Amino acid sequence: MNYTLIAPRNNELTAIEQVMVNRGIPREWIHLYLNLDDSVCLDPYGLDNIELGARRLLKAVLNQEIIYVQVDSDCDGYTSAAVLINYLHRVFPSTVENKVRYGLHTKKHHGIAVEDIPSGCTLVVAPDSSSNEADIHRELKANGIDVLVLDHHHAERDETDPAIIINNQMCDYENKSLSGVGVVYKFCQILDWLIGVSYADEFLDLVALGMIADMMDLRSFETKRLIEMGCGAVKNPFFRQMAQRNDFPMKSKVNPFTVSFYIAPFINAVTRSGTDAEKLLIFESLLNHRAGKLIPSTKKGAKGQEETLVTQAIRVSAAVKKHQDDAKVSALDDLRFRINSGESDFGILIITLENPIDTNLTGLLANQIMAEYGKPTLILNKRVNSETQEITWEGSGRGFATEQVADWRAFIEPYAMYAEGHAMAFGVGFTPLELKVFKSEMQNARMDLAKSYNVDFEFGLGESFDNIILEVAEYDELWGQGLAQPMVAITGSFKKSDILLMGKGTLKIVLGNHKTTFIKFNGTDIYNELQSLFPTEDALVRMTFIGTCQLNEWNGNVTPQLKLVDYNVNYVNTWGF
Numbered sequence: 126m127n128y129t130l131i132a133p134r135n136n137e138l139t140a141i142e143q144v145m146v147n148r149g150i151p152r153e154w155i156h157l158y159l160n161l162d163d164s165v166c167l168d169p170y171g172l173d174n175i176e177l178g179a180r181r182l183l184k185a186v187l188n189q190e191i192i193y194v195q196v197d198s199d200c201d202g203y204t205s206a207a208v209l210i211n212y213l214h215r216v217f218p219s220t221v222e223n224k225v226r227y228g229l230h231t232k233k234h235h236g237i238a239v240e241d242i243p244s245g246c247t248l249v250v251a252p253d254s255s256s257n258e259a260d261i262h263r264e265l266k267a268n269g270i271d272v273l274v275l276d277h278h279h280a281e282r283d284e285t286d287p288a289i290i291i292n293n294q295m296c297d298y299e300n301k302s303l304s305g306v307g308v309v310y311k312f313c314q315i316l317d318w319l320i321g322v323s324y325a326d327e328f329l330d331l332v333a334l335g336m337i338a339d340m341m342d343l344r345s346f347e348t349k350r351l352i353e354m355g356c357g358a359v360k361n362p363f364f365r366q367m368a369q370r371n372d373f374p375m376k377s378k379v380n381p382f383t384v385s386f387y388i389a390p391f392i393n394a395v396t397r398s399g400t401d402a403e404k405l406l407i408f409e410s411l412l413n414h415r416a417g418k419l420i421p422s423t424k425k426g427a428k429g430q431e432e433t434l435v436t437q438a439i440r441v442s443a444a445v446k447k448h449q450d451d452a453k454v455s456a457l458d459d460l461r462f463r464i465n466s467g468e469s470d471f472g473i474l475i476i477t478l479e480n481p482i483d484t485n486l487t488g489l490l491a492n493q494i495m496a497e498y499g500k501p502t503l504i505l506n507k508r509v510n511s512e513t514q515e516i517t518w519e520g521s522g523r524g525f526a527t528e529q530v531a532d533w534r535a536f537i538e539p540y541a542m543y544a545e546g547h548a549m550a551f552g553v554g555f556t557p558l559e560l561k562v563f564k565s566e567m568q569n570a571r572m573d574l575a576k577s578y579n580v581d582f583e584f585g586l587g588e589s590f591d592n593i594i595l596e597v598a599e600y601d602e603l604w605g606q607g608l609a610q611p612m613v614a615i616t617g618s619f620k621k622s623d624i625l626l627m628g629k630g631t632l633k634i635v636l637g638n639h640k641t642t643f644i645k646f647n648g649t650d651i652y653n654e655l656q657s658l659f660p661t662e663d664a665l666v667r668m669t670f671i672g673t674c675q676l677n678e679w680n681g682n683v684t685p686q687l688k689l690v691d692y693n694v695n696y697v698n699t700w701g702f
Contacts, residue, residue: 126693127577128614128671134582140596144581144611149344158346161353165346169311173296178273178289179315185248186213186220193246194227195237196408197254197305200392202235204335205252205275205305207361207411208328212313214414215324222414229404235545237261237272246270253305253335255288256280256295257545262288275308278546302345302607306335310351329355330364331411337381338389340547342607352605356380362416362435363407367391370439381605391442397485398449403441410438453489456482460494460504471567473501477518477560481506488521488550495523501533503553505560517542519554529572540566578612578671578691586617591640594685598674610673613687615643618665618698626652632689634670643670644677645689658694667696 131147138146145155157165169175185192196206206227214221228241235254239261242249249265250273251258257280262272272288279294291312293303303311310332313325333355336348343349356379359365368379371387395407409415416435422428423437460476463469469476474494482490487504495502501524508517522544524533532548540563542554555563581597584590590613597611604610615636625633632648632655645651658666672687 126669126671126691128580128583128612128669129577130583130614131579131581140582140593141600144597144600147579147581148608158349161346161350163350165350167298167300167347169314171296171298172291172293172308172311173298174289174291175312175315176319178275178291179312179319181248181271181273181289182250183316183319186217186224189220189224190247191243191245192225193242193249194225195241195249195251195254196227196229197235197252198230198396198404199253200338200389200396201304201306201335202253203392203396203408203411204331204338205309207408208306208309208313208331208335209250209252209275211328211331211411211413212316212324214412215327216316216320216322218414227408229401229408231401237265239264242270248273250275252276252309254278256290256292259283259286259288262286275305275312277303277305277308300345300347302342302348304336304339304341306332306339307341307348307351326354327360330359330361331355334361334364334384334388334392337384337605338393340385340550340606343381343603343605344607352381356384361411362413363410363438364388366435366439367442370443378602380602382601382610385605391446394446394449395442397489398452398483399441399445403445406434406438407442410435449486449489452483453486453493456486456490457493460490461497464494464498470500471564472570472572473503473524473567474498475503475505475560475564475567477505477507478520479507481508484520488523488552491521491523492550495525501525501530503537505553505555516557517554518557518560520552522551522553524549527572529570537563578614579609580612580614580671582611583614583616586615586637586639590615591685594641594674594687595676595683598676598685601675612671612673612690614669614671615687616667616669616695618667620665621656621659621662624652624655634689641685641687642677643672643687643689644675648689651689651692655692658697660697665698666694667698669693669695 135143142152142155146152150158194206194210196202210221210225226243228238230238236258237249237251237255247269248271252275254276255274256276256278265272266287274288274290276292277294282295291308293301293308310325317323317325329351333352336352341348359368359379367388368375375383375387392407395403418434419431420434420437422430422432463476464474491502491504503522505518505520508519522533530536534544534546534548534551537553538544540559542556544551544553546552582593594613623635627633630647630649632645632652634643636642670692671690673690675686675688677684677686
């Protein structure tokens, strides 16, 4: 384990100011950042084609055209489509119920599924996808179907593309950290202006959910403001009931951190691993006019009874998530065996699977393996074209920023057939020759990918740090993409008796006379590892522990606490002094 202190302690700054400066927010902007108002939200007219697109949609509504909304297969895609449909239903309920259709992908696929477009449709709306599908847009246009794209994914501009494309990455819009649902929200603001209403803000909770799930950078003032407003006014039936269901682990707080752990993963689990019926159930639970519909209960022991669609969706999402977690655990054992044998280590981990695993799991598994082994990871399934018998290797990549590579998708793209998605989370595919060349390049690159942490503060046991950890922990609602949880490194000599195993396998590390302790739930294995370091009862072991700041609230008392992330053994003193 290595760590780097981001910057020396500046005593002119408060602890939270130090963290903000460490995240790239200038000191003079910190007060504004911590107290944002609507003035930081940008003019939606900064998005190219936005009024043109809004007028085309309104024309379709007024002319009673059949409108098809393509629902993209992730949380941002679901919320993007739901915000649009919820908004339209708020203004034109009859049109939505009679003229608007929507379709979900049967697999984790992105873009327009042409075969699913209903007969008579004259306008396809693609929220959160399709910016790179000019050929499909031309095909649809030739058949009398217009396409409206509301997206945020990187794509090269094609001047011959007949679609109306509204994409913050393809114009001069300042905020590149809006996800698809953020672009849809801006689009609804234009509809507000054209229609003469003020409804767009009613759906900011789903805007927040989608942007958190898609890991948008919270250092953007506009993105943070929209997420704050959405988390502060949760109205959507699914979102609200999920928050109520997870009220204890969320500590009754709806913020980027809690949503990313206790809400978004359940939707993403269904988009990846659910049946077609389960996917439709979850999506419709996000629609205000559908969520309260009474349907036959599927709950055990409730045969013949009815329940609301959203109630069933909550239960189904939990079941799918558990099933996905179980499948992931099973697959991880095989992947670990292959990694530990060394056959997949090319500087980064490149795991090629002759017997493909579920494509819905490759991204989750790549993320887990990357976290465990501290290396960027590719998990690639072997694909054989049924007609040509040509072989390709396709799957998912996950990475983290290093000194040499700030964007793994862009780094890999020149070597691959494709690398599409986000900088550190993307789909990727290679021909056999491309993969061979890439493996060779990575073996020769000699990249330094040792597991390392960026810490905001480092202390010795003799220093004062309780109040600093308390102050930082008070701001737990801030942390998310671009604003990593602050980390603290503490170094000192520890006795065997400083390392305790509490009830239910909770590891506790006492830090001298400080109020602060390190804590690790399910920490029995680490406890045994640490205890084995002491050759005698009197021995001292000099160690560095790294953790994130938390508050420990018990019986009305609040004390500082650090959640253990990692540790390093520096020196063992067998003499006990």
